[in-house]
Amino acid sequence: MVVDDQAVVRAGFAAIVDAEPDLHVVAEAQDGAQAVRLAREVSPDVVLMDIRMPGMDGLTATRLLTAEPTESAGAAPRVLVLTTFDQDAYVHDALRAGASGFLLKDALPEELLAGIRVVASGEAMLAPTVTRRLIDAFADTAPAPDPELLTSLTPREREVLTLVAAGHTNAEIADALGVTTGTVKSHVNALLGKLGLRDRVQATILAYDLGLARPRRTHRE
Template sequence: MTIRVLVADDQSMVRAGFRMLLAREPDIEVVAEASTGREAVRQSARTDPTVILMDIRMPELDGLRAAREILGVNAAARILILTTFDLDEYIYEALRAGASGFVLKDDPPEQLIAAIRTVAAGDALLSPAVTRRVISQFVRVPPPAPPAELGDLTARERDVFQLIALGLSNAEIGRELFIGEGTVKTHVTHVLQKLDLRDRVQAVVLAYQSGLVAPDGPRPS
């Protein structure tokens, strides 16, 4: 299946560069471009892209507000935030806006392409380094009550949920809990379904925002 990409950036040279880069990939097609946040919202509705590469700083409507508008209409949209600014506030706000990933424009091309495929596959792009930054933001505010749905998780699903919140991949979770990667994927799917979450990013946000996982708490045994 072809991954349909919308490139939203206010610089025409940047958009052209992404188009040229992605044109080399047989499974990726750039279906539209946008130079403003408002145009990104319109193009998303018109072309229904698989993944939206969204710059943060754009005229008319910044990338974070555009992401919120797009997700408000289409909760299944996959938004990969692009920026040259490696700042905590942008990472935090991008994830709160509902983004499925966060990459820097100066990341290697192969890393960007891998990120697009990761997000298109329904996974989230959230490294442990980014997770630590999210933690530092969420622990500054008093947590609300944990969701009632947490009680629906089995003991093993709680273990997996905690390790997701720590930023571990499926393979790393499997090694940590001494279970196969396929079993981990099944547990992850059940956790997301039971907690009504779209992806791993939302799981991390929920875990720390609700105080379900402490930044320095122990890992499951």
């Protein structure tokens, strides 16, 4: 489902998605309230969500969509936030509200499609550079979590968490640690369970909040 208050933008995203044989747009919504209502009817797997919309904004809609499963599908949709990062101060809150990741609105079509497929598979879509800027900009506003949370992790799980927070894929982590991707996936699942986290997005936020990972600055940033 594509959610944006601009009809032209919705049509553009829908055209890109519907051109793919394995993807189909089941609904379009012009605001958060309509998105929540339609999601209960059509049960989308993934929702492309704008943040700034009149009426119910994308942040509120994301929280509602991820909080309770749809009756027909039995599982809440995955929300992929589409944003113009420099203007949207709500992206950090959207991730905390349950979004599975975000992309910039000027992303290439192939990046958008890859993001949808990644999120649909149950992973998180995080652009490392933008993630660092995001955390750097909003970490001071977040309540500090209990550092004792990390004591439940093994040294290897803690190492994997650090690499996840840096934006690395399972394959990249496997190469770095000299193990199989299956082993990395097992470590990720284990640390998510121990920390009571839903996915890699929440793991990344927690790692930054605890100081396990730090934003790396570049000249551009």
